[in-house]
């Protein structure tokens with residue numbers, strides 16, 4: 263990551279709010295600061311305000327309150343075409359009556375770039391997405407994946423410093439999506455472009471991004487690199503939205519520094535790390551990842567509590583085993599174990615005992 267001298271923010275949202283109807287805020291007090299060259303993804307459920315944020319940054323919507331800055335300058339009053347921002351949307355938005363080459367040439371003509379320079383830039387941009395042979399075709403003569411490559415080339419052709427992408431791969435099948443995910447991140451990093459990427463697909467967000475901003479209800483719930491988001495969710499929403507997760511409800515019954523005891527609603531006691539709880543008596547939702555649950559007592563610390571569990575279902579998945587358990591009255595408690603030579607395959611009906619390291623179980627907001 264950049265050091266402090268070059269770490270100056272390139273994109274900034276300062277206390278930004280947005281209301282379309284003058285009453286309901288769909289973006290609430292948004293603060294965000296991105297260094298140059300970063301690939302940041304806005305991830306969140308539908309309606310959480312992601313597109314609205316992108317549209318304000320692009321200049322197609324105005325902020326109701328607050329300020330957006332690009333390279334240190336407020337841009338609230340700069341029209342969209344003067345912001346030097348490339349954009350890619352889900353529905354390609356190529357001009358149907360123009361050839362691929364003409365589609366790419368258009369943003370350069372708007373910027374008053376001469377003909378020979380335009381031709382050079384168009385071919386270079388087509389080369390970046392391996393589409394040089396398609397310059398003479400019209401969009402209707404291309405597949406969805408090819409059209410999206412052209413849309414990407416068109417966003418890059420005028421060498422923008424900032425590119426915004428709103429669910430650009432949403433309409434494509436899984437394999438094509440994965441290929442293009444890789445191409446987009448490679449291009450962004452090779453060209454040193456700052457990218458704001460929007461998706462509701464958590465795998466896409468985790469695999470592509472330097473940092474992910476998890477949106478819910480018009481707010482950033484957590485902004486962190488992918489591994490931190492997965493391993494240290496700040497609240498129940500993020501824990502449940504990112505990756506698979508087991509939750510149990512209970513009340514804090516002891517608390518001591520970075521360790522607490524939670525009495526579950528059925529009376530069982532477990533050990534956890536207090537994250538969003540500070541005192542005894544508070545309700546909490548504890549969160550534990552399936553791969554962090556231990557069923558071999560010898561590998562647990564001697565002083566941790568264990569829970570009785572009944573095996574409900576065993577699924578062989580090749581690389582891992584996925585076993586569903588009944589734990590403290592919860593029938594959807596899942597554990598994942600690596601398919602190692604000595605790993606037992608649990609049969610439904612078996613009673614086992616499970617536990618975990620206290621720091622792997624997070625006591626969050628109820």
Ligand SMILES: Nc1ncnc2c1ncn2[C@@H]1O[C@H](COP(=O)(O)OP(=O)(O)O)[C@@H](O)[C@H]1O
Nearest residue numbers: 282283288306307308309310311312313314315
């Ligand atoms: N042009 C608009 N006029 C009125 N309401 C809108 C408009 N665009 C979006 N909204 C509302 O704002 C909220 C956030 O929408 P949006 O930013 O599109 O979310 P996302 O991209 O995360 O799905 C939603 O409740 C949506 O209905």
Ligand SMILES: [Mg+2]
Nearest residue numbers: 309312313314
């Ligand atoms: Mg959207």
